Amino acid sequence: MSATRRVSLPFADREQAGTLLAEILADAGLADPVILALPRGGVAVAEPIAERLQAPLEVLVTRKIGHPVQPELGLGAIAEGGEPVFDLGMLQRLEIDEDELAPVVERERRELARRVSAYRRERPMPALAGRDVVVVDDGLATGGTARAALRAVRRSRPRRLVLAVPVGSSKTVTALRDEADEVVVLATPPGFHAVGQWYLRFEQLTDADVLRLLRQGR
Template sequence: MSFRDRTHAGRELALRLVEWADSGDLIDLLVLALPSGGVPVAAEVARALHAPLDVLVAREISTPISPETAIGAIVADDPPLYDRQSLAMMHLSEDRLGDVVASERNELHRREYVYRGRRPTPSVHGRTVVLVDDGLTTGLTVTAALRFLRRHGPDRLVLAVPVGSPRTTAALRPECDDLVCLVQPPSLHAVGEWYEDFGQVSDTEVADTLHPFHATA
């Protein structure tokens, strides 16, 4: 299975999640998207589940030496989550990445304001939370997001993606209560390989997609 675009992927994922939702007692369902790519996917899921939609903004941390390689991730004001093996291989310490983290944190808060404005972050305490992204490769950002959400006390924490690396998917299962992944190709180098159209999703597109949902706490 491959996907025409993120909307198509979201519809296919929604079909699986409707079956999943029918099999359990879900409390106060909330769908959260990892922007920007996860938002068009999550919108289809939220519509199918008749659930509110909001975003959980996360940012990857990389280095000027290897900007295409993620070595960590941040969510909200939580401390960074690092890939310790990558840090050791690059002979880096957390202290040396302080400026990079500060810059990414500023960008994270800028995006939160663009996407949500002055609306409060929805509470996840006691709720069934479905976290949606457009795919999984290293899983660093998703791991940071799941751990952030877990600390805020959801009743049930679910990760849902259209495509993911089998190794990463297996590693993430202990981080959530349920995991739904439609396709797990044996060799996944980049999520975009499984989409015919994998263009950038702009801030404006994210804000416009979120607007009708008005997710609230």
């Protein structure tokens, strides 16, 4: 099942987008929900959702797996608690074997662990088994990190797994429907090139911003 709503674009900022998402999720019949935000931008969207639902807010750290020579070219992603998820079509076109990406994966595992430590300190991940889990990001472009996140959460056996984003590529949203029990998207506009084009304010957040938002959410 998926849900899409018509909204006026662009969003003012991530907080406004999260407030709009929260109104939809409040009527979704979620039971004992946990809100997991993909840092950094997803945390700013998730904070008003957690407040509206009176649900715990936590980060789910993900890392892109880039090309060994062109790191900005994403070939996959990894999320804490999960295994690497590769774009197999891209690997085939570039004639790259997964084994060749082992050094990149190991480097991203180390950075992932650093960020988990920085964001969560000594806090354990909330128990997810048997609960409704909402994974939140600020938008879907290729969907690589969202896919890795959803597969990692699925391993914890949630009762219901929801992906909630303000805006996304219609192709990516369709592709992710099989990864979640429900996909909630406010808009899938034509001419989608990058998430930031659909926000008036889309500043890069820092680790300090993430920690501040998590404190607010708790």
